[in-house]
Amino acid sequence: MNQLIISAATEGAAEANPLVPNVWEMGVVLVGFAVLMYIVVKFVVPMFEKTFAERAEAIEGGIAKAEAAQAEASAALEEYKQQLTDARAEANRIREEARAEGAQILADLKAKAAAESARITEQAHAAIESERQAAVVSLRSEVGTLATTLAGRIVGEALTDDQRAARVVDRFLADLETQSAGAAK
Incomplete structure (x- = not known):
């Protein structure tokens, strides 16, 4: 096939072959392509690389920020859990103190x-004892009066002398106490 193209090019120098390009056209196209490549390499590629670098940096920065935020959230969660545990322990301590205080x-x-x-x-025993003593004193005086009156009737003389009457009453009460003590044994 190459043979055909070369033979066609040499044979028809006078006649233009549509399959073989003109040398001047190829040169202009090559120069245009070289200029276009120079512009692309010099201006367009650095802009794309800069944009790609910025995007990569933004993405990596976003990832780093997200990781930092996640680490901060984890730390805050741990701190919250610790505070919650401390609060529960404090509540239990306060509850136990309240129970103990109660x-x-x-x-x-x-x-x-x-x-x-x-x-x-x-006080009740003292009041009872006081009332008993008062009752004993009252009974002694009543018993003394009755005993003096009865003794005066029995003896046949009036016991008007207070000292004599007191001696008779005391002797009578002493005899009663000894008789009641002897009967109790």
């Missing part, structure tokens, strides 16, 4: 109630 207050109130009860009981 138990202490309850124990104090029980102790105060027991002390108050003992004090009231002691």
